[in-house]
Amino acid sequence: MNRIDFKMTQDTKLLRIEGGGLRMNKVKRTRRCLECAGLFLLLLSLLINAPLSRMDSRGVYAIRDAQIVVSPGKTIPKGTIVIRDGLIADVGENARIPADARVIDGKGLTVYPGLIDAYTNLGIAQPQQQEQQRGGGRGQAAQLSPEAQQSLAAAALGDPSDSVADELRPGGSAIDDARSAGVTSALTSPRQGIFLGRSALINLSGEDAARMVVRSPVSLAIQFSTSSGFAGGYPNSLMGTVSYIRQSFYDAIRYRDEMDRYEKIKRGVPRPEHNKKLAALLPALRGELPVLFSANTEGDIRRALNIADEFRLKPMITGAHYGYRVADLLKQKNVPVILSVNFPRRPADMSDDDEESLRVLRQRAEIPKGAARLAQAGVKFAFTAGGASPRDFIANIRRAVENGLSKDDALRALTVNAAEILGVSEQLGTIETGKIANLILASGDLFARETTIKHVFVDGEQFEIKRPETPEPGRGGARPAAAVNPAGAWDLNIQTPQGEISVKLTIRRDGDQLAGTMTSPMGTVNLSRVSINGNQLRATVSIPGGGDNIEGTIVGTIEGDSMRGTMSLGAMGSFEFTGSRPR
Amino acid sequence: MEDSMKKMKAIISAVVTLAMAVSALGQSGGSAQSSETLIKNATIMTASHGTIKNGSILIRNGKIAAVGADVKATDPNARIIDATGKYVTPGIIDCHSHTAATGSINEGSLSVTAMVRIQDVVEPEHPNIYRQLAGGLTTVNVLHGSANAIGGQNAVLKLKHGKPVDEWFVTDAPPGIKFALGENPKRSNFQPQPGQQRRYPATRMGVEEVIREAFVQAKEYMAEWQEYEKKKSADPKAIPPRRDLKLEALAEILQGKRLIHAHCYRSDEILMLLTLGDELGFKIKTLQHVLEGYKVAKEIAAHKAGASTFADSWSYKMEAFDAIPYNMAVMASRGVVVTINSDSDERARRLYLEAPKAMKYGGVSEEEALKMITLNAAI
Numbered sequence: 036m037n038r039i040d041f042k043m044t045q046d047t048k049l050l051r052i053e054g055g056g057l058r059m060n061k062v063k064r065t066r067r068c069l070e071c072a073g074l075f076l077l078l079l080s081l082l083i084n085a086p087l088s089r090m091d092s093r094g095v096y097a098i099r100d101a102q103i104v105v106s107p108g109k110t111i112p113k114g115t116i117v118i119r120d121g122l123i124a125d126v127g128e129n130a131r132i133p134a135d136a137r138v139i140d141g142k143g144l145t146v147y148p149g150l151i152d153a154y155t156n157l158g159i160a161q162p163q164q165q166e167q168q169r170g171g172g173r174g175q176a177a178q179l180s181p182e183a184q185q186s187l188a189a190a191a192l193g194d195p196s197d198s199v200a201d202e203l204r205p206g207g208s209a210i211d212d213a214r215s216a217g218v219t220s221a222l223t224s225p226r227q228g229i230f231l232g233r234s235a236l237i238n239l240s241g242e243d244a245a246r247m248v249v250r251s252p253v254s255l256a257i258q259f260s261t262s263s264g265f266a267g268g269y270p271n272s273l274m275g276t277v278s279y280i281r282q283s284f285y286d287a288i289r290y291r292d293e294m295d296r297y298e299k300i301k302r303g304v305p306r307p308e309h310n311k312k313l314a315a316l317l318p319a320l321r322g323e324l325p326v327l328f329s330a331n332t333e334g335d336i337r338r339a340l341n342i343a344d345e346f347r348l349k350p351m352i353t354g355a356h357y358g359y360r361v362a363d364l365l366k367q368k369n370v371p372v373i374l375s376v377n378f379p380r381r382p383a384d385m386s387d388d389d390e391e392s393l394r395v396l397r398q399r400a401e402i403p404k405g406a407a408r409l410a411q412a413g414v415k416f417a418f419t420a421g422g423a424s425p426r427d428f429i430a431n432i433r434r435a436v437e438n439g440l441s442k443d444d445a446l447r448a449l450t451v452n453a454a455e456i457l458g459v460s461e462q463l464g465t466i467e468t469g470k471i472a473n474l475i476l477a478s479g480d481l482f483a484r485e486t487t488i489k490h491v492f493v494d495g496e497q498f499e500i501k502r503p504e505t506p507e508p509g510r511g512g513a514r515p516a517a518a519v520n521p522a523g524a525w526d527l528n529i530q531t532p533q534g535e536i537s538v539k540l541t542i543r544r545d546g547d548q549l550a551g552t553m554t555s556p557m558g559t560v561n562l563s564r565v566s567i568n569g570n571q572l573r574a575t576v577s578i579p580g581g582g583d584n585i586e587g588t589i590v591g592t593i594e595g596d597s598m599r600g601t602m603s604l605g606a607m608g609s610f611e612f613t614g615s616r617p618r
Numbered sequence: 619m620e621d622s623m624k625k626m627k628a629i630i631s632a633v634v635t636l637a638m639a640v641s642a643l644g645q646s647g648g649s650a651q652s653s654e655t656l657i658k659n660a661t662i663m664t665a666s667h668g669t670i671k672n673g674s675i676l677i678r679n680g681k682i683a684a685v686g687a688d689v690k691a692t693d694p695n696a697r698i699i700d701a702t703g704k705y706v707t708p709g710i711i712d713c714h715s716h717t718a719a720t721g722s723i724n725e726g727s728l729s730v731t732a733m734v735r736i737q738d739v740v741e742p743e744h745p746n747i748y749r750q751l752a753g754g755l756t757t758v759n760v761l762h763g764s765a766n767a768i769g770g771q772n773a774v775l776k777l778k779h780g781k782p783v784d785e786w787f788v789t790d791a792p793p794g795i796k797f798a799l800g801e802n803p804k805r806s807n808f809q810p811q812p813g814q815q816r817r818y819p820a821t822r823m824g825v826e827e828v829i830r831e832a833f834v835q836a837k838e839y840m841a842e843w844q845e846y847e848k849k850k851s852a853d854p855k856a857i858p859p860r861r862d863l864k865l866e867a868l869a870e871i872l873q874g875k876r877l878i879h880a881h882c883y884r885s886d887e888i889l890m891l892l893t894l895g896d897e898l899g900f901k902i903k904t905l906q907h908v909l910e911g912y913k914v915a916k917e918i919a920a921h922k923a924g925a926s927t928f929a930d931s932w933s934y935k936m937e938a939f940d941a942i943p944y945n946m947a948v949m950a951s952r953g954v955v956v957t958i959n960s961d962s963d964e965r966a967r968r969l970y971l972e973a974p975k976a977m978k979y980g981g982v983s984e985e986e987a988l989k990m991i992t993l994n995a996a997i
Contacts, residue, residue, distance in 0.1 A: 273721030277738040334741040
């Protein structure tokens with residue numbers, strides 16, 4: 036009853052204003068004024084259907100006559116959803132549309148709970164640029180100063196006390212793109228380090244970082260990265276990384292013991308020093324904060340579970356391309372999985388004649404079947420786009436569906452399961468009264484190829500859908516006609532969390548082939564597989580580092596004499612770069 | 619000689635049969651199949667009790683239950699393998715392998731990395747495993763690389779192709795650790811990365827000092843724990859010292875619980891390490907490569923160190939020039955337990971061809987040569 040009373044008050048307040056200061060009893064009695072109000076609502080709904088940029092205030096909305104997928108397998112064929120103050124105020128076949136609501140005609144549309152990408156780097160501030168860290172001049176192999184090396188080494192280890200929620204940066208095209216693809220919430224984790232820090236679940240909403248955070252911390256994130264290449268300190272091997280993680284937890288145990296003793300007996304006991312990094316591991320050791328391991332291979336998953344067993348951690352696995360190979364183990368240990376749907380593909384720059392190993396081909400065929408196998412084994416899993424473009428997120432999940440995953444299970448992974456795994460099932464994951472109004476309106480079945488997202492609500496606010504400017508690659512989109520000429524000497528600045536690294540890329544034409552070199556602080560190496568497709572340059576590079584070579588891929592978009600793009604260095608991560616070609 | 623080479627070739631197929639039989643047994647565990655397998659009519663080279671002509675081996679539940687001329691299966695449903703015309707040897711053991719380890723086998727950032735463990739990176743995915751099995755290899759000692767004076771902890775594996783990796787570890791094998799002397803740990807063959815400092819040590823003297831320093835620290839660490847053990851019952855304020863994975867492994871060496879496998883070439887550095895062990899109270903279990911072992915065979919034998927060497931691989935760097943093919947035979951004749959290792963996924967496929975080289979160069983007996991790739995490694 037309370038809720039209805041509240042609604043009544045809200046209604047009357049608004050009507051009183053719209054009605055030009057009329058008293059309520061007069062409104063009720065005056066038929067003409069009722070017609071006025073009706074006309075107003077009509078105008079309002081017309082307004083909503085007109086192109087709108089983001090709404091500024093938290094409005095009241097009603098989506099009517101839509102098919103509503105309340106939760107996987109539970110659908111209202113024709114119903115209404117009322118949104119108020121960021122929450123779902125009502126949902127059902129007969130939900131009453133409040134007089135002050137902006138009404139969206141949902142006829143022919145299907146409403147789904149907002150989708151959750153359960154592992155991203157969204158909203159993480161770009162690394163600070165630390166100039167003056169490099170000695171050496173332009174165009175020659177720059178030497179890293181000892182300070183820069185130290186800071187790189189520290190970044191490679193990471194800091195478990197880092198918290199994404201404290202560093203969140205709202206806005207930006209990455210968030211816009213994800214939201215336009217139907218993703219309304221995301222777990223976000225820092226990018227760099229073995230101990231990545233604490234991740235947070237955010238709503239992909241407006242410009243207020245504090246209001247984006249739904250839950251923090253959700254997990255302590257760990258990856259098996261090594262510090263070869265740009266850094267080079269301990270550990271620079273996988274086994275070293277495992278030892279470093281284990282030693283860190285043993286240090287945290289010692290820190291806990293010292294702290295406990297000091298709390299009990301303060302006199303006569305030396306006061307332990309505060310250590311924020313070790314303190315940040317304690318909630319994980321107590322089993323309160325889940326530990327999210329990035330692990331794609333069977334080996335990495337086993338390593339993660341072994342560490343979790345040794346320290347009685349509550350593990351979660353993200354990535355998990357090969358999770359299906361240890362599905363029974365994951366089920367037996369009740370470990371939730373955040374499955375990456377960034378499935379391996381044939382590299383775009385490979386010519387048709389290039390052969391690939393049977394192993395690679397088999398992996399490419401088997402990995403998209405992983406989701407169905409996890410579902411079959413009863414492993415609870417959510418999805419992550421895994422760094423692929425948001426446009427590909429649903430397209431790749433569609434591939435999982437084509438490879439045996441039921442649509443309900445796919446939707447469950449995107450909504451209910453993600454919410455449960457990330458500890459927000461009370462407020463997200465289904466379309467129920469009282470939950471956060473994260474909703475998407477699709478033109479049809481979410482997993483059908485031709486379906487498009489028509490409206491997106493986050494925290495009860497409607498957001499404009501930004502259509503991708505270029506057609507999806509490889510899906511019948513026209514290729515750019517003429518290739519630009521990439522030849523020349525490019526000065527590129529690669530953004531790493533520890534500052535910029537200057538690299539010189541020299542591309543030359545060699546008959547009808549392209550070739551080139553890259554000069555970095557690691558020396559000069561030849562590029563291989565240099566290709567240009569339209570204005571997109573691709574090249575691969577093998578950088579010597581700490582015994583093993585680091586395989587890198589450079590993908591850059593050329594416009595005139597400037598280029599921007601990404602350099603991917605395997606397990607070290609991907610780094611954005613910008614640069615130019617001085618003439 | 620001709621004969622023995624032929625024999626060795628015949629052995630291959632037999633060893634494979636044995637390996638396959640054992641793995642078949644494992645797979646049938648729990649099913650209606652018999653727990654027994656009988657290999658009969660074989661020429662059995664036992665490596666410890668001579669050669670049995672026309673003999674049989676009874677395998678029960680993955681273990682050898684009986685070997686002899688008149689061995690019969692007790693279970694009428696036992697799997698029978700007729701090995702007429704074939705030879706059976708123990709599965710070959712490779713005392714120095716890096717197979718099945720994923721990522722770098724060197725944690726090369728520090729000169730002492732006793733905390734890292736090969737067991738954390740065992741991922742037997744590569745077809746090499748299968749190829750090595752085909753060469754009769756059944757057990758490997760997977761070692762850390764030789765970049766550091768004190769490297770990481772090793773893992774002993776059985777090549778159980780197709781089985782979950784957890785089942786590969788030989789859990790009752792004594793734990794070990796890699797040491798390294800000479801050019802690799804002092805990194806004279808390596809250019810540092812631009813912008814990186816050269817790592818200490820840069821000389822053989824430095825390598826010795828790094829090892830000494832590490833053990834001095836390990837002794838302090840042991841003392842700290844001993845003190846805690848003594849006072850913990852009486853002192854309510856006592857809490858355990860910091861557990862240090864590096865010093866813990868070094869302490870295990872001093873306690874005799876962890877065996878040292880030391881990469882070495884030159885006789886001077888071999889003597890250095892043996893003397894250092896006497897000074898600090900540790901024993902070397904095996905000297906690896908040990909190409910100049912023939913010069914100091916008596917000293918090696920006196921230390922009771924084993925020698926795991928190549929039959930005829932040398933001259934690939936300065937410190938590996940003064941090598942002779944008689945190395946195996948000379949060391950064995952002085953009472954050193956000699957094994958022949960691969961240090962290579964390729965050579966690991968043909969250790970059965972390496973062993974007869976000890977017969978050709980130095981006249982080692984057939985059984986003794988077989989031991990060099992089987993029983994001696996197990997010791």
